[in-house]
Amino acid sequence: MSKRRNIEIMDTTLRDGEQTSGVSFSATEKLTIAKLLLEELHVDRIEIASTRVSEGEYNAVKSITSWAKEAGFIDKIEVLSFVDKGLSIEWMIKTGAKVQNLLTKGSLNHLTHQLKKTPEQHFKAISENISLALENGIETNVYLEDWSNGMRNSPDYVFEFIDFLAGQPIKRLLLPDTLGVLTPTESYDFVYSIKQRYPKIHVDFHAHNDYDLGVANVLEAVRAGADGLHLTVNGMGERAGNAPLASVVAVINDFVPEVKIGVKEKSLYKVSKLVETFSGFRIPENKPVLGDNVFTQTAGIHADGDNKKNLYFNDLLPERFGRKRQYALGKTSGKANIQKNLQQLGLYLSDEDIAKVTKRIIELGDKKEVVTKEDLPYIISDVLDSNTVEQKVIVESYVLTHSKGLRPSTTVSLRIDGELIEENAQGDGQFDAFMSTLKKIYTEKGMELPKLTDYAVRIPPGSNSDALCETVITWKLGDKSFKTRGLDSDQTVSAIVATQKMLNII
Structure with missing residues (x-):
């Protein structure tokens, strides 16, 4: 059996994932997530920030790099940087970061219309940045922004660019589908063509999910020979997000036996739920692997x-x-x-x-x-309890009214031993009005109702739904006390159910 190929997993939840609309992690939250990603999940690398964004980002990176140095992870901490005449390098030196993911232009369209530079000018500035980083003990990976459109519309430029980078002291080539436009076939073809031409260059693939093809594109990039993948917890990221970590890990482990990844599957859900809490970015109930309903x-x-x-x-x-x-x-x-x-x-x-x-x-x-x-024991108790007493008294129907400025009133149709009796009354609340109506009926028939001495309402402990409400009422008749329980989704109705049980007991 041939040796399995290792693929690096770079998690970019703290950088690209934080670009999810409305999401902003605090420095403490970033440090907590960084520790979990590396120590608990065992991802290979993490991208934690962009340079020169804010003072908060600066402090977050400092706290993470300080911990990473002590823990032996400093070479796994990466920061997005820019071709900005050394400003990003200066920022990284101050924060203690040791790996830059340098953002460059991977399509002629971006280079011409956004930077307004020639390829030669761009390559020269990149070379100067890489040299400066090396002088300061900083490793360089290079992002080819808009690379997917570059391969579609200006492949000669892309190959000219990679020819240049092949002669530079860089560690990895990062190929992003920046706008999420690739099909699975293109993902395979484009990555394969680059790996065939540059077999010794480490290639990372970075998928976005605009057409819901993120996982499929990652799978094809792996088949084409990609050496690393960029993923995010819960698929967080700009627009429709990035390729989701949990889904990709499951797909590779189950469908690409020739590949090996180090991510610890058992920790995916735990980390996912923590990131959900910190970010406020909710996991859809039908989200593969992680959603509440998928199992x-x-x-x-x-x-x-x-x-x-x-x-x-x-x-x-x-x-x-x-x-x-x-x-x-x-x-x-x-x-x-x-x-x-x-x-x-x-x-x-x-x-x-x-x-x-x-x-x-x-x-x-x-x-x-x-x-x-969690609701089940309550349903069992209610159902079995209801069958222990013969149903001689039945609340056939009722109308409960509650209006501003008017006392609550109730009309009740009650069947006692086959006789149907209808009556109405007012009270201080809907249930009080219901009890007043019953008292009226029983007084007219010369019967006495027990005294209500306690009224407790609860939902099943641990229940996440509002499906059930249990009302437990304590009654006193003469010198004896007894309890009845009612179960329903409506609090007043559950009390009425408990009361009907009382009427049959007496």
């Missing part, structure tokens, strides 16, 4: 298949990324989904009780409520 089976048939030889599993096992498979609870849930969630909670029910619980979950799903695993 969640919703359809009951899928859960059933998982019980029978894992029929719906693929190589993207959640455990690889420090996650667990979940089984959604909703209107498409079947018995198998319920059983999977019960297993995770260590609960066991009879088939008859599972059928009752499933029916209740489907009812909630039809109301577009999201039910979580």
